[in-house]
Amino acid sequence: MPETTAVSIRQLSKSFADVEVLRDVNLEVAAGDVVTILGASGSGKSTLLRCINWLEQPDRGSIHIAGERIGLDDSGKRMGAKALARVRAKTGMVFQSFNLWPHLNVLHNITEAPIHVMGKPRDEAETHARELLAKVGLSDKAEAYPGTLSGGQKQRVAIARALAMQPEVMLFDEPTSALDPELVGEVLAVIKDLSAEGYTMVIVTHEMSFARAVSNQVVFLDKGLIVERADPESFFDRPSTTRVQRFLENHG
Amino acid sequence: MNASAWQMLFDGAWTTLWISAVSIAIGVVAGLIVALIRLARIPVLDQLLVLYISLARATPLVTLALFIFLSAPTLGIGLDRSVAGILALTLNTTAFNAEIWRSGFRNFSRDQREAAMATGMTPWITFRRIMLPQMMITSLPGLINEMSFLIKGSPAIAVIGVVDLTRVTNRISAVTYEPLPPILVACVLYMMIIGALVWLQRRAERRANRLAT
Numbered sequence: 292m293p294e295t296t297a298v299s300i301r302q303l304s305k306s307f308a309d310v311e312v313l314r315d316v317n318l319e320v321a322a323g324d325v326v327t328i329l330g331a332s333g334s335g336k337s338t339l340l341r342c343i344n345w346l347e348q349p350d351r352g353s354i355h356i357a358g359e360r361i362g363l364d365d366s367g368k369r370m371g372a373k374a375l376a377r378v379r380a381k382t383g384m385v386f387q388s389f390n391l392w393p394h395l396n397v398l399h400n401i402t403e404a405p406i407h408v409m410g411k412p413r414d415e416a417e418t419h420a421r422e423l424l425a426k427v428g429l430s431d432k433a434e435a436y437p438g439t440l441s442g443g444q445k446q447r448v449a450i451a452r453a454l455a456m457q458p459e460v461m462l463f464d465e466p467t468s469a470l471d472p473e474l475v476g477e478v479l480a481v482i483k484d485l486s487a488e489g490y491t492m493v494i495v496t497h498e499m500s501f502a503r504a505v506s507n508q509v510v511f512l513d514k515g516l517i518v519e520r521a522d523p524e525s526f527f528d529r530p531s532t533t534r535v536q537r538f539l540e541n542h543g
Numbered sequence: 544m545n546a547s548a549w550q551m552l553f554d555g556a557w558t559t560l561w562i563s564a565v566s567i568a569i570g571v572v573a574g575l576i577v578a579l580i581r582l583a584r585i586p587v588l589d590q591l592l593v594l595y596i597s598l599a600r601a602t603p604l605v606t607l608a609l610f611i612f613l614s615a616p617t618l619g620i621g622l623d624r625s626v627a628g629i630l631a632l633t634l635n636t637t638a639f640n641a642e643i644w645r646s647g648f649r650n651f652s653r654d655q656r657e658a659a660m661a662t663g664m665t666p667w668i669t670f671r672r673i674m675l676p677q678m679m680i681t682s683l684p685g686l687i688n689e690m691s692f693l694i695k696g697s698p699a700i701a702v703i704g705v706v707d708l709t710r711v712t713n714r715i716s717a718v719t720y721e722p723l724p725p726i727l728v729a730c731v732l733y734m735m736i737i738g739a740l741v742w743l744q745r746r747a748e749r750r751a752n753r754l755a756t
Contacts, residue, residue: 344661346657376668379663383661392677394754403673408662
């Protein structure tokens with residue numbers, strides 16, 4: 292597999308009880324790509340994203356992160372906890388509800404994994420963390436605790452926390468869905484900056500104009516199937532399926 | 544009450560305090576270990592621990608203390624009274640603490656655990672760096688509550704001859720024929736110890752609530 296492939300998903304299927312949430316999904320994300328996953332709620336888009344770092348275990352299929360298989364080893368056996376953690380570290384995830392650790396201040400939320408997973412020296416990790424805080428516009432909040440931050444600030448810290456592990460791919464699971472409308476813009480602006488810097492990202496979102504501006508590949512999921520994939524211009528201006536046309540009419 | 548009676552009372556209070564403190568210290572850590580082993584769901588061991596917890600929670604402290612003290616010699620173990628007392632209190636409080644820790648685990652935020660795993664933390668690092676520091680704060684009110692139950696139950700060890708704060712009042716009144724003054728002082732001393740714990744518990748609760756928001 293060429294090294295320029297950040298994420299490679301082959302024939303991924305998953306069911307919850309009797310409901311098939313993903314059916315034979317194939318997706319390639321090249322290094323530097325920004326892929327947005329669109330779809331109605333319940334279409335399986337969050338599940339797909341959460342399979343990429345094995346927070347959900349697919350029933351069938353394979354996922355490779357930068358050429359390395361996640362979750363199962365080459366003989367198809369489940370990975371041990373340590374091996375799984377090591378592959379997971381190649382991905383960074385930003386959650387809908389931020390999921391910061393409330394007992395640690397902003398700086399330590401960011402340095403925790405670099406120090407205790409990568410074994411980075413503390414001063415080096417903190418220097419890097421302060422650079423990342425500057426990047427997300429929160430240099431003055433290093434010592435603040437998550438409980439004192441607004442939703443938009445929390446999400447920007449969460450982005451910095453994920454970036455601190457220098458992942459091969461950033462995964463965003465509806466990063467603005469839990470935010471007050473006036474705070475959405477500051478988070479989207481940070482993600483746009485990252486795409487301009489060449490970060491590889493897979494983004495599940497409901498923000499249509501953002502998806503159009505930021506991505507170079509749009510994937511539309513319906514009932515667990517990829518029904519359309521295209522560059523953003525074709526997707527939004529000339530959707531080829533009636534399903535996507537209907538979706539776009541409803542999401543103006 | 545004369546000077547030697549006061550001295551005896553304070554000695555009794557000291558005995559109650561140190562025996563309880565040792566049992567609490569061991570019991571809090573042992574309870575965490577029992578909770579961790581139970582979460583690992585190791586067959587047989589898990590059933591044994593369930594049996595231990597239900598037995599220890601169902602047995603009165605007096606009975607447990609007597610049982611340990613009297614059964615030790617038949618097993619060929621010579622047990623000091625204080626050690627037998629500590630063992631009885633520890634076996635009792637460990638079972639309750641294990642349940643407190645276990646509910647701390649069960650109620651721990653799944654979101655925070657996922658965030659930890661997503662950064663590449665192993666389950667052990669997640670436990671040590673993310674869960675335990677918060678569980679120590681959120682479980683503390685329950686643990687302190689159990690500590691004060693233990694201290695109030697500690698006179699049970701008098702049954703095997705440990706001269707604790709309650710037992711000593713008997714000894715004093717056997718000489719003075721005035722049972723009321725020593726027991727009154729003992730009550731005040733117990734209230735001071737428990738009062739200190741209640742004060743600690745209130746502070747712990749405030750910290751736990753701050754973490755929750």
